[in-house]
Amino acid sequence: MPDTRRDLPAPSQSEGGGDSRADTLGTSMIARYRGMPDVGRPSVSTSETPPLALRARAGEPHAATSLLRARAGEPSTVASLLRARAGKLPRRAFLLRCAQLGLSASTASLLLGCITKRTPPPTDEAAASAAGPLERELRIFNWSDYIGQTTVADFEREFGVRVSYDTYESNEELLAKLVAGGGGYDIICPTGYIVPLLAEGGMLQPLDHGVLTNWGNLLPLFAEQSGVGGGRYAMPYQWGMTGVAYRTDMVPAAPESWAAFAETALRGRATMMDDGREVLGAMLRWRGHSLNATDPALLEAAKRDALAIKPNLRAYISAAVKGQLISGDIAVAQMYLNDARMARGEESRVAFTVPREGSTLYADYFAIPRDAPNRRAAHAFLNYVLRADVGAAISNEGGGASPNGAALPLLHDPVPPPDAALLARLEFQRDLGAATDLWDRMWTEVKAG
Numbered sequence: 001m002p003d004t005r006r007d008l009p010a011p012s013q014s015e016g017g018g019d020s021r022a023d024t025l026g027t028s029m030i031a032r033y034r035g036m037p038d039v040g041r042p043s044v045s046t047s048e049t050p051p052l053a054l055r056a057r058a059g060e061p062h063a064a065t066s067l068l069r070a071r072a073g074e075p076s077t078v079a080s081l082l083r084a085r086a087g088k089l090p091r092r093a094f095l096l097r098c099a100q101l102g103l104s105a106s107t108a109s110l111l112l113g114c115i116t117k118r119t120p121p122p123t124d125e126a127a128a129s130a131a132g133p134l135e136r137e138l139r140i141f142n143w144s145d146y147i148g149q150t151t152v153a154d155f156e157r158e159f160g161v162r163v164s165y166d167t168y169e170s171n172e173e174l175l176a177k178l179v180a181g182g183g184g185y186d187i188i189c190p191t192g193y194i195v196p197l198l199a200e201g202g203m204l205q206p207l208d209h210g211v212l213t214n215w216g217n218l219l220p221l222f223a224e225q226s227g228v229g230g231g232r233y234a235m236p237y238q239w240g241m242t243g244v245a246y247r248t249d250m251v252p253a254a255p256e257s258w259a260a261f262a263e264t265a266l267r268g269r270a271t272m273m274d275d276g277r278e279v280l281g282a283m284l285r286w287r288g289h290s291l292n293a294t295d296p297a298l299l300e301a302a303k304r305d306a307l308a309i310k311p312n313l314r315a316y317i318s319a320a321v322k323g324q325l326i327s328g329d330i331a332v333a334q335m336y337l338n339d340a341r342m343a344r345g346e347e348s349r350v351a352f353t354v355p356r357e358g359s360t361l362y363a364d365y366f367a368i369p370r371d372a373p374n375r376r377a378a379h380a381f382l383n384y385v386l387r388a389d390v391g392a393a394i395s396n397e398g399g400g401a402s403p404n405g406a407a408l409p410l411l412h413d414p415v416p417p418p419d420a421a422l423l424a425r426l427e428f429q430r431d432l433g434a435a436t437d438l439w440d441r442m443w444t445e446v447k448a449g
Contacts, residue, residue, distance in 0.1 A: 121199070127206035128375075135374035138381060139164045141177065141185040143364070146238070146400070148393040155384050161377050178203055178369060185369055186378040189237060192363045193429045195228040204233045205370045211379045214386030217406035219417050222363055225428070234365035235382050238400035241418070241426060242278055242360040245340040245352050250331035254353045258286035260332060267312045269331040271324075274316040276443030277429055278360060279306055282334065285357040291427050294435035303442045307449045316447070325350055338400055341413070358425030361418065363403065 140152075144167040152163050166185075168174050171194060177183040178198070190198060198204050209215060215223065215231070222236035244255045250269070261270050272279050281291030283302035293299065314330060315321075322339050324330040326347040335343075340352035366385070368378045384390055391404035392411050401415035408414045418426055432439055 121202050125206055127208040130208035130211045130376045130379035132376055134159060134161055134380055135377045136160070137162045137164070138374050138377040139185045140187045140381070141166050141168060141174065141183065142189045143167060144169060146189070146398055148397045151390060151394060155381060159380055161380070184373060186372040186374045187381060188367055188369060189364050190367060192225065192228050192365060193431055195234045195365055195367060197431060198367070199229060199233040203370055204367050205372065205375070206232055207235065207368065208379055212383050212386065214383050217386050217388060217391070217404050219403050219405045221417050222403035228365060234367040236403035237364045237366045238395070239361070239363040239403050240337045240401050241354065241362065242334065242336055243352055243354040244332060245325055245335040245343060245350055246332045247325065247328060247349050248351050249349045250328065254351065255332055256356050258282050258355045258357055261309045261312060264312065266332055268314050270312055270333065271314050271317050271321050271330055272334040273318045275318060276439060278334065279316070279446065280439065280442060281360060285359060288357065291360060292430045292432065294432060296438060299438060299442050303446055306446045310446065310449065337415070354422065354425060356425070358427065361426035361428050
């Protein structure tokens with residue numbers, strides 16, 4: 001279907017873009033996508049929501065691409081757990097953090113024991129060869145609804161490998177499995193900011209690029225990401241970005257700035273994500289700062305901005321707001337690109353834009369745990385997913401944006417990689433290090449305010 005939304009604004013001179021061309025990425029990335037049915041329209045509230053792991057156990061549904069987010073308050077918690085390995089997080093604080101995640105005391109103790117036993121790998125560690133006959137089985141641990149319908153079956157048929165495929169709902173669930181021994185899995189799918197933490201924690205093995213003959217199909221933007229080791233420990237799988245989804249029939253123009261959430265005309269008809277990294281990150285970008293800022297003064301100002309906007313919001317809510325945007329209950333929502341694509345598939349008057357101040361760019365990666373029993377079969381699967389036709393089928397059916405450049409011509413609704421103008425306004429989230437607890441405190445005060 002045609003997209004009538006106007007082009008995204010180019011970055012201002014102050015943002016370093018200096019390019020007067022309009023950003024047209026949003027036009028093609030939204031049109032014509034048909035995704036899975038709406039996941040439901042739960043009641044909304046600005047009150048504290050349960051940890052993601054608990055919500056998943058309670059049966060809260062998750063759409064395929066909503067799971068791309070992988071970071072609903074999780075970067076800080078995962079980082080804190082991994083830092084406990086090096087003794088940087090006191091035992092009492094570690095156990096408290098686990099309790100906040102909804103983990104049992106026994107699981108928390110197990111995590112603490114396993115993490116502290118891990119030894120960081122040598123900086124010059126070389127990959128062992130993955131050449132030779134394939135093992136007869138393969139175990140994959142991936143996000144729910146995050147693979148093509150026949151991807152696994154086709155691999156089994158072609159390679160004669162029997163695949164066990166399990167799913168999870170949060171990075172915490174993945175982490176618990178991994179540090180407890182990996183559950184015997186050969187492939188996992190962590191979000192980008194977690195990859196270096198897992199690698200430094202000795203939980204991943206280097207990839208053997210000698211057998212990954214399709215690696216060249218990947219877009220350099222993702223294949224060469226220094227933040228995840230430039231492909232040493234992980235392979236780009238799917239990507240996306242955060243922005244503003246809106247109803248073209250309910251707002252007079254595309255929201256060009258994060259300041260749109262402060263407009264009183266939208267009071268009660270706007271939502272922001274239930275994710276401290278995204279909300280505070282948006283406030284930081286609004287004022288011209290990095291969304292990975294750690295300066296206490298900048299974070300305090302971001303908190304004040306978030307509290308000033310909060311009375312305007314219907315709720316802090318993430319993927320589930322898609323149904324309200326489709327129905328017209330909400331006019332504007334901070335949202336992941338992939339959720340907006342799904343909403344557009346059901347309601348043509350939904351559009352997506354990236355505010356001129358900038359936002360988050362994210363990616364999920366396939367990695368092989370250090371203790372994987374079937375590493376040759378794991379490499380064969382990674383190389384298989386890197387094929388243009390296989391990568392296209394995964395994105396066509398799951399709605400994610402593909403990092404596979406060779407797959408783009410085969411996509412029903414391709415999402416091109418960000419051009420220079422847009423990329424100048426996007427940032428990957430990074431581990432916050434010692435500032436993790438400060439970010440946690442600021443977000444807690446926003447939610448309670």
